[in-house]
Amino acid sequence: MLQDHRLYLLKALALASTRRGFCAPNPAVGAVIVQDGEVVAEGVHYACGEPHAEAVALKNFQGNPQSATLYITLEPCSHTGRTPPCTDAIISSGIQRVIYAYKDPNPIVAGNGHQCLLDAGLSIQHIECDEIDQFYQSYSHWHSTQRPWVTAKIAMSLDGKIAGPGGERISITGEALKQKTYQHRLQSDALLTTAKTIIKDNPSLNVVLNNSNNNHAVIDNNSSDKVNNTQLSKRLYILDRQLILTGDLEIWKNDQPITVFYSAENSGKIPANLHDRGIRFISIEEQNNQLDLGQTMQIIGSDGVHDLWVEAGGRLLKSLMETKLVHKLIVYCAPKWLGNQAQSAFNEGILSFDQFSRKQWHFVGDEAVLEMSL
Secondary structure: OHHHHHHHHHHHHHHHHOOOOOOOOOOOOEEEEEEOOEEEEEEEOOOOOOOOHHHHHHHHOOOOHHHEEEEEEEOOOOOOOOOOOHHHHHHHHOOOEEEEEEOOOOOOOOOHHHHHHHHOOOEEEEOOOHHHHHHOHHHHHHHHHOOOEEEEEEEEEOOOEEEOHHHOOOOOOOHHHHHHHHHHHHOOOEEEEEHHHHHHHOOOOOEEEOOOOHHHOOOOOOOOOOOOOEEEOOEEEEEOOOOOOOOOOHHHHOOOOEEEEEEHHHHHHOOHHHHHOOOEEEEEOEEOOEEOHHHHHHHHHHOOOOEEEEEOOHHHHHHHHHOOOOOEEEEEEEOOOOOOOOEEOOOOOOOOOOOOOEEEEEEEOOEEEEEEEO
8 A cells, every 4th residue: 555655646746746856945846635545636846936736636536536645745834925834724624544755845835734744634644755855955955054056067077077188168068968967957946057168158048948858848828938849047146246248148038037246346336227128137146256155055045946957167166065065066078089188177286076975877878877976
């Protein structure tokens, strides 16, 4: 029977996964209602301010509540926020049995949702599920630290190079890993990069949605998210200490909020045309001739960002590693040898990966991926 519970919880997780990266500061949540061994209704939290997964599943349910079980990835809320308490909706539905996988770390909810349903006479059970524990790792981290869970990516050749001579842009990895990067962007709440990376590559940093990854996002017919074989923007943060970015760049075409972090010493250099277009500029204190990354993460966390995806060069990655701000590192390694004239990922000192307790290699085609996490 425990295996059946796990099966239904994983079905709910699959639903929640479709909206990861779109719900912050809320967590993505999925719910299913099971009757006579069959999933008869489903629900997912689409975005912050939209109905919660439980409410959606209950709305879609047409059966006899007395013989149904509601499975939820996260403990149901019992307070009024942007939406009414889910516990009220569950109690009024007549469903008598609720099973959830993750205890909500939000102090407003923690334990209260469980107790509320218990006090109402419902059977409520918490069943741990490793996959769901991992899914909510960033949400729990954000609640305990008010900072985002940081995943950084870097692509390099076999000899540790990330660009051609003089930083010349070259294609290191193939299409399969490009699609993998799009998927990571899609499921992150925001992206972080540097002015140097933008000037060198002039990227859009969008998610290119096509038939291979469209099925990973729930697209509502009336939503501005609805895209087919096109691009989707995510919230973007840029480290630009000296305010060197100009107005003629692909990133300014993005339709999601953009924040530029710069040194307070350069306050008089904020470009008026970008400020007038709604680009947010925030001054950051300096440490060792670079922006204070801890302060930067605190501000990003205050925006409600749980999952932050970092795409930049080796210098930022090294700084994030040295300040213990990377929680997961993904290294793409292509079977290429670029030689001594190419730009190295890390030019100085020794970079230790000892902080990561889990390391796993896998292959995407003929290219290797090393994933390291805490």
